Amino acid sequence: MNGIDWSDLWSQIFNFSDYGDLVVLLQNSIIAGAVLGIVGGLIGVFVMSRDMAFAVHGISELSFAGASAGLLFGVGVVEGSLIGSIVAALIIGLLGAKSRDRNSIIAVLMPFGLGLGILCLALYPGRSANKFGLLTGQIVAVDDPRLNSLIAISIVVVVGLLVIWRPLTFASVDADVAAARGVSVQALSIVFMLLLGLAVAVSVQVVGSLLVLSILVTPAAAALRVSSSPIVVPLLSMLFAVLSLVGGIMLALGGSVPISPYVTTISFAIYVICRIIAASRVRRGVSGRKAMA
């Protein structure tokens, strides 16, 4: 019989024996997931309003190249992915002011980054589990120093976003008027790309470079389906991202499958639910307009 053993498959995907011990063992991963959810959910709102989902994907592939190179040359995966992300973010930010230019630059950079990453991994003599983890995420790899660096970078991103929140919103949704009112649209764009590069680099380490979009784009896109309030959307987006990540890690604990399918599935399910809510509102004619007497 060549068929799949379904009960064995199920226990590979969901296995909750010794769950309490595993939670303690992997608490670093859970903390990392929660922190990442906050960062990803927050910056995701700007990724959406600046229409940069594709840029996130491009940056994450170069982050993967950087991480692979870091592994190969012994610089360190974290350092490598940070360098790759920031270089990619700055190139996209400097050369891609217009969205058409930006998309073609990303499309040029992305396969180059992936190719470079694959080359470095192919040359790397170490264990192959590490290699796969860079693309699809790894759960066991969050040790204390890595958790600390992740938290430190996350704080930089969150504080940076809070400081430039208002002018960045202005520049993102209404660039012409923002420039007329004296907002430095170009400078803000570069600062934003730097913060985005940092956010992508930390996300790559947990969910892997192929799936960064599921925490930097999907939660914000879902939140935008159910609200257009500039306060509610970021809060919901952070909540969705934290739920996806922490929920995904908790489910993945016992199984032998990488965490990313759990994270992406929860994140996708939330998005679908938000779309259904939005569609039913349209059917019921809820628009938010006030009836004027």
Add this chain to the structure above:
Amino acid sequence: MKIFGAKSAPADAEAVPPPRNAPRHVVLRVRGGALQFGDRRLWHDLDFDVRSGEFIAVLGANGSGKSSLLKVILGQQQLSAGTMTFEGSPVTRGNRRIGYIPQQKLADEGAPLRGRDLVALGVDGHRFGLPLPRAARRREVDDLLASVGASEYANVAVSTLSGGEQQRLRVGQSLAGNPRLLLCDEPLLSLDLAHQRAVSELIDTHRRQRDLGVLFVTHDINPILDMVDRVLYLAGGSFRIGTPDEVLRSEVLSELYGSPVDVIRTRGRVIVVGVPDAGHGHDGHHHHDDDPGGNGNTGSTAPVGGPRS
């Protein structure tokens, strides 16, 4: 029947142009202004004043430097020669006393932005930090929304509003910070006739109430013909300024363009025929792909007064 008391005054005044009481305060002064990109001279020796409460339409073919003139006033572009002063001092970037209304572009669905948020950006969008809710800020935004008749859709996502509704919000946004001068860059573009009328009347009402100077860049003067005090016509590197009756004449525009141009006035509308193609000169203004006035590059259509009625 009067619905809005405040609107009755400008409605009466539309028939007879308001008397320009002689010495009004000069808001913007341009002397010997020139703008040049490389070899291409957009305009030169430009002299004009905008006084408070004055509504000036800026007309001219595509590429004549209308939008670039606004960019200079906003401090985003430097004059090649000459001086420009706003309220007595040289123009600077990001002056809060200058309001700006761009052409209508359908807002992106990807942004969490309601009507009130768009207006609020005009109030304090340039400041760092979070937009924390404050009673004073809320009141200011509510007042601005009410003053442009947009309270009804204050909490509706901007991306779901019509072009006319979005432009009403933009007028409200531009009035934040109590400006002395309003710059409008084709604000009626891609609006239907009823909304063109409503939005231009809104701008006209506020300039009278607030004694605002208005520079209104447009390719079609007809929606605002009965509101404007003067017309600044840019063409062939030169300009004419005066009342619509003084400037919009066949002999004046023929001289300006250096080739025969006919100005036809019919049924209260102005139509200019025979304007030479301005070429594909790029003066930094937006692509008017959806230009409803039909002012393409055909060389024979009218930059002032589209064919529609």
